[in-house]
Every structure is written in structure tokens, then in C-alpha cells.
Amino acid sequence: MKKILIANRGEIAVRVIRACREMDIAPVAVYSECDRTALHVRYADEAYPIGPSEPRESYLRIERIVDAALKAGADAVHPGYGFLAENSAFAAAVRDAGLIFIGPTPKAIETMGSKTAARAAAKRAGVPVVPGTEDPIASDAPDAKIAAVASSIGYPVLVKAVAGGGGKGMRTVTDRQELSSAVRAARSEAGAAFGDAAIYLERQLTRPRHIEVQLLGDAHGTVLPFVERECSIQRRHQKVVEETPSTAVSPALRQAMTSAAVAVARAVGYTNAGTIEFLLDQDGRFYFLEMNTRLQVEHPITEMVTGVDLIPPRSSRRRATRSSAASTRRIPTITFSRRPAGSSRCARREDLASATTAAPPRGSTSRSSTIR
Template sequence: MKYFEKVLIANRGEIAIRVMRACRELNIETVAIYSNADKDALHVKYADEAFLVGEAPPSKSYLNIERIVDIAKKSGSEAIHPGYGFLAENYHFAERCTDEGITFIGPSWRTIRAMGSKIESKQMMREAGVPVVPGTPGGVKEPDEARKIAEEIGYPVIVKASAGGGGIGMQIVNDETSLEDAISAGMRMAESAFGDATVFIEKYLVKPRHIEFQVLADEHGNVVHLYDRECSIQRRHQKLVEEAPCPIMTSELRKRMSESAIAVANASDYWNAGTVEFLYSEGNYYFMEMNTRLQVEHTVTELITGIDIVKAQLAVAAGETLSYDQADISIRGHAIECRINAEDPLNNFAADPGKILRYRSPGGPGMRVDSGIHMGYTIPTNYDSMIAKLCAWGMNRAEAIDRMRRAIYEYVIIGVKTTLPLHHAVMHNQHFINGDTHTHFLQEEHIMKTLPRYVREEEKRMQTLAASLRQGKEIAAITGAVNVYLQNRKKA
């Protein structure tokens, strides 16, 4: 079914291509936007139309609401898909689209605003009966108030920015002596990063698991969940490895957590695709936040359910009802995603942009690679360092791990340093293999100490595979020359 005639994708890279693929299958025309730095990017070539949105800095391009809306109107786009990042959770942008008569492919701007405030969203969840981490019900205004709350819930506590994300503004406090300084530092960082200095305090869970539920809802009151994902392996509060389903999930725990996820969607008057994130510790789970957009890791959920989440987003945005109910959705197999970043693992993961000299993605059964790069592509310095999402599916978790190991071995990216060695190390870690992970996994397992070995192996492997590629290129050239010669002889 064709839900729209034309959709503008207000994003770049792999997620822009992912959305365009869904649109192409539905016979929907696509409009790309690009910055000066992205003029040769794959998403620009893949789209039916492409418009220069501005200069390389995000503030002048992918965050430029006025320019994006103007392009949407000039191109005749009926809807805008924001992808993730950039303007995806900017309620001002969603509201502007609504005011201009352009369909925003996501929830309502009011829901985005409410769920974007960690304080407001958690208060909403308390009222809905969803478990939340013990802490201040609102923003902290006075040090005395903070000390009182911290004493009640017990140290350690964590100071968080209400409008924050990605760990910005977070301060872990182990005792009263450092509480006031942590609040001051958190407020400064929050004001600088988000323009909102409001912070709050929560009980700090020492070794929690990060478990989330994918939900889909339409505008007619129907809500389903697409089961759970495990996202505990993180670095600096940024996810690195995700899998579905969660390896420790029991039927009883899944029932309770999925009911809470549905309650979150209902309490926030949610529609479209969203993710409800929980922290799980010592048998208890707590609502953390709701991401009001498509997640990077939606891929693993698609692999185990067979549901195209982007197509579902388009259908819901067009006013359609969900085409399935909860009983229609089941889990088949296990899937793992590794986020491949252009970063130097041995240089504190510093970004390593540059030109891709050799590139070959893995294949074979159970593989999926979402990427916007190719051989000859130059990774710009202006944007996030993630260049690909490597996904492996298997009939069970063990097979998914085996396939991911093989895929990491097959993946050739030469010209920039990547996090492939880190993922190689994780996939061979016994605690990971056992499903025993938490948000401090990398530090506790001393993964960083094992990295030099895996980096050396990676360099040797890349040299071997690069030589094979060169040899293959030479053979192809010789074969081509012979074919031309034979064709010319026939003509003669």
C-alpha cells in the first residue's frame, strides 16, 4: 500500500538509506537532504531527489529547521521522517511540521515534549504505576533538599540532567562530601549542552542491565510490543552491542516488563514506533526513559520478529491501524548488532575520519549490514563516527554469536581505524557468551587490556584480505582484457 506520494528524510548516512529502502518497496518517492560535506554520500545518490540543506556544521544543515521545512514544501513532500539523532526528538520541529501541514513520522509533538523531560516523564510513570528508580520527584533547587533525598535513598546516587541524553551532565556521588559539587557541575554541563540547567537525583544502581522494549502504537488506541532488547554493553553511556531478545529474560519477567512498556505508551498517549528503556538490577526493573523515535538497534527486533518497523511507522503516520495484534507477534531466533565506528581503539577511541581505501561487507546466512559507506568514500569530520551496523541472526544465541564472529572476520574496512577489534574481543569474552553482562561490562571485564592483541590480529587480517582483493581485481582485469580480445577476433 502506498501511504504517501513523497517523503523527505531529514537525516543522513545509513538511517537515511534504511528509510528510503522502505519507501522504495512501498513505491513512495524519496527526498534527501545533504550538507556540503555529504554531497557525494550514498543517501544522496539513492534518493529520487536531493537538495543541499546547508554547510557542514549540523547547526547549519541537519538541524536547520527553517531550511528543511522549506525544502519539504518546495519538493512537494507530504511527510518528513526524522530518522534518529539530529531533529528526531525535537518537539519544536515536530510542531512546526504539524503547523505547516506536513506529516511528522513519529509521535505528536506534545508527547515528544513530555517524554523528553526525564522529570516530567518519570512523574507521569509514577502516576501510571510503572516502577521508577527512587529519587527526587522534581528538579533539585537547594543543596539541603538534595542531601535529604540522598540520605533517604542511600548512597551512591547519580545526578542527571532533566533534558539530557548520552550521559551528558551525569555525576556519580558516593558520599555527602561531594554531592554539592556534583550538582553544580551537572547543572553547568546541562545548561551548556541542552539550555536547561535542571538536574535531579536518583539512586545509583551499581551493575544494572539495560533492557528495553520496542513498542508500536497507532492513533486509534492500539498498542503492541515487539519484545525486548539487551543493550547493556556500553562505553561512556553509548551503546556498542545490542541483542534481541534479552538473554536472561524469563516468561514471567517479560510479562511484567512488557505490561509496563504498554502502560508507558498508554500513559503518554503514544503513537508510532517508540522504545521504553528500563534498568534491571537484583530482580527489579525501573523505568528510565522513552525514546520517541526509531532506535539505532531496531534492526535486531526486525530480525527476530519479521516486522518492518519503518514500514509500520509510515503506515501509522498515514492514519492506518496496526495490521497485527499482540498474538500475531512472536520471537524467532536471536539477533546481535555491533555498531561499527570509525574510531581508534588504541587512542582512547578518538574519531578517525578519512577515505575508505578498501571495503567489503560480510555475507552469508543470517547477515545484515546497514551502512552508508563504500570504497572511495571519505568519512567527514562533522558527524557521529558510526559508519555501519553489523547484524547477525541465528536460530539461537550461540549461532548468532558464531555468525557475528565470522562476519567480523570477513568485514574489510581499510583506510580508517574502526571498532571491529573491540567487537572481536567482546564476542570471545566468556561472560558475554554466558549472557552475563551489565552497563559496566567493558571496565569490569578489562576488555580494553585485551584490545592490543585483537588490533594486531585485525591489522594482519586486513593485510591478507586486502591482498586477496587486489589479486581479485587483477584477475578481473585480465579476464576483461581476454574477453575484449576474443570479441574483437570474432568481429574480425
């Protein structure tokens, strides 16, 4: 690859551009009207306009991004995260245009983008999932049938959107009286947010920990797991603090969870960077939750403790060997990533810890400033 178009903006676009320069690859940016003078535009070798300021008219327009890549003579497209990064149609359009999509296959994105299909893939891989429905609840299912299913799962239950994430289209139900209204609300919100009103039911675990495993796969079938990240401190289902490694994960549990993550990824032929998310209950049992078929916002803390750069847009046996050694070594330090929140009431007091020592971010993976 000699030239790569980055289908994103902001700090992730700058981060990918930096990696391209380190590999002597020419970076190409795209921009909406409001991003005309943004840093990623000024930092790239070339930049192409893709529409008005509204993302739906620019960064979410597949045909405009593919057209810009072809005009630039790019060999590949890097999606970054957000926008079209987990859009199987975008990945397919890039490939159909004769370009390389730096990410998983469209089929893997489509499979793992559906929570019910992802749960089925995990079960095929022999990985436990939270008890719940195997398929989406039919849109014409009577309330009595839905209530019977919820009772068989056991309250409290979560009504969850099959598509999307971030807590949208999700409702907690503690008894039968709340179920019908929660189903209607979840369907309405999911339809508005994702264009798909399908929902399913899942048992709600009591005070679980949210643990995720970073993966890196190549086209040769190698899938490498990295030390886990914990993101249990959340506000409205949005991660606020990420920590690695988790203080709740023993070496034996780490081995079991990373092996499970690899099994799920291999079950869908996964390539490139991705993250398997688990819920860890109070008895030390873990369950597959979902997969993010892209680079995560919090990936730099994994880079910091392992020394492995997850950004470079290529895979090789040599790199896989180096990554494997780094991904499984004992990590002597704990690294945190904190995201700004709109309210200080993002967690219960007993969930918070005091930081006695802090080191300022440095190096290529640091996030010490905000880039529009």
C-alpha cells in the same frame, strides 16, 4: 502519502528511502555541503541543499528542512534518528506547515523528553521508577537541602540532567562530600550540551541490566510491544553491544515488562515507533528509566528476530495485526548488534561472552557497511 522528505543522512536516510521505494512513495533527501555526493542524495528521487557542512547550520535548522519539504511538494517528513528526531519544536513546525510528521505528537516528545516528566508519566501508569526526586532540583537550592534529599534517597546517587542523554550531565556520588561538586559539574555540562542546566537525583542501582522494549503505536490507540533488547554492555553510558532476546528475561518477566511499556506509552498517547528503557536489578525487579521517542539505532535486531519492518511510514489495522502476531511469538534465536568503540576496554572481562557462530548480515535490515 505520495512523497516523503527524509530529514537525515547516512544509513538511516538510505534505509527510509528503501522503504519508501517498496511502498511506491517518492523519497526526497536533504544534504549539507559535505554530503552533496553522499549515497542518500544519489539514491533519492530529489535532493535539496540545506546549508553548510556543520550540522547546526544544516540538519539542525528546522526552518530550512521545512522549507525544503514545501518546495519539494512532500506530504510528510521522516526524521530518522538523531538530529531533530526528538525535537518537539520540529514536530510542531512540520505539522504547522500542513505536513505529516512521521513520529509521535509534539506533546508526547516534549513530555518524554524531560526525564522528570517521563518519570511522572510512568508513575501515573502504575510502572515503578528508580527512587529519586519528583521534580528538578531548584537552581538556588542550598547545598544542605540537596544533601538532605540525597540522604533520603540513599547513596550512591546519580546526579542526572533532566534533558538530553548519552551520559552527559550525569555524575555518580558515593557520599555527601562529593555531592556539591558533582551537582555543579552536572549542571554546567547539561547547560552546555542541552541548553538546560536542570538536574535531578536518582538512586544508583548496583550492577543493573539495561533492558529496552520496542513499541509501535498507531493513531487508533493500538500500542504493540516487541521482544526486549538487552544493552547492558556499555562504555561511558554508550551502548556497545545489543542483544535480543535477553537471556536474563523469563517469559513471565517479559510479559510484565512489555505490559508496563505499553502502559507508559498509552499514558502519553504515544504513536509511531519508540522505545521504553528499563533497569533490571539483581533481584529481578525492573524500573522505568526513560523513553526514546524515535527509532533506535539498534532497531534492526528486533526486525531480524520478529520479521516485522519497523520503518514503513504508515500504520494500519492490517499491519498492526501482523505485527502483533510477530511481536509476541517465541523467538528461537539470539541476535546481536555491535557498535564500534574507541577503546577495547569497553567492558570487564567477566561481562564478555565468546561468539562461536556468526552469520553475515543480509537483507533489507542489514548493516554490513558504513555509509557516510
